[in-house]
Amino acid sequence: MTPAEPTEPPNPPLSRTARRRNRIVAMTFLVIVWVLLWGTFSWANVISGLVVAAILLAVFPLPPVTFAGRVHPWGALRFLLRFLRDLVVASVQIAWLALRPRHIPRSAIIAVKLRVNSDLNLTLTAEALSLVPGSLILEADRNTGTLFIHVINVDSLAEVEKFRHEVLALEARIIAAIGSPEELRQVRAGSTPPPPVDLEGATT
Template identity: 30%
Template sequence: MKTKIILFIVAFIIWLGLTWSVELLSLIVGVGVAILVAFLISDMFVSEVPLFKKPVRYLWFLYYLPVFLWECLKANFDVAYRVGHPALPINPGIVKVKTQLKTELGLTFLANSITLTPGTLSVDVDKEKGYLYIHWINVKDKEVEEATRIVVERFERILRRIFE
């Protein structure tokens, strides 16, 4: 119920920001929409965020941001080179990588980090077996261990300290 209340408040504030109106009819519709949103999608949110349990995890998150931004920058230049090259040197494919992350939030962060990095896209997550399937613009190795080292390890090493 706490999640629904928080989601209702956030949805209503967003409604007010989008409509920029305090007329009675607009407020009534906004409350209705916020209630509908809160009840329809509140189950999609993670109920417990591990960051709140140990404050040192915030420091690891602050460390993760520049690492992530650096990897994105490198990948941007790599993709720009490949797209601009006359021979279009790509070797696209889907690789299976192993992850040690177990929490839903950790897996989501890892999959999103991979997707937000140009040249890679998280296609599927097998939570039970601990695999992610990644579409990669330039597959360097299809072996699970080597692909994991190249694509996942740089993010997972830090994300484990944040979410596990």
């Protein structure tokens, strides 16, 4: 009987360079979220975002998130342009709902299983969804890579499926912007079965 070959631990410790790179990536995205929340790009917002991000990473240290890919400029530009478009369209739709006092929109809680199960992809997809008016992340399951999202103004199962496909399309744009070749293959080849849907106010 031949001795078993040594196997590499599933989560090898990160090198100092990898930890520094992950902190830079985390701080960069925290600053981007900070500027987007203020709605104005200025040096004051960027500097204050750096200060807030540094405090958050120091006071509330996150588990190490491995960044296995690299930044793809064309994919990043496509993601940014589509995100800004979705932000404007969703803001107009929510404003229109507010101007219709007699219309009571229905809501849904939708579970979407992402094709790339990584902490970074789960976090970035959840952040991008939360910044767009009309959707709110209720829970994120790290074990299965599933997001549970509360969505407003959903009136049919067809609209539920449409939103699910939009979330997966958003994930694909994020992976196209910063994903590794393996993650890109997972997105292209992955398929997700439809999850159970809970429509608020629906009869059983």
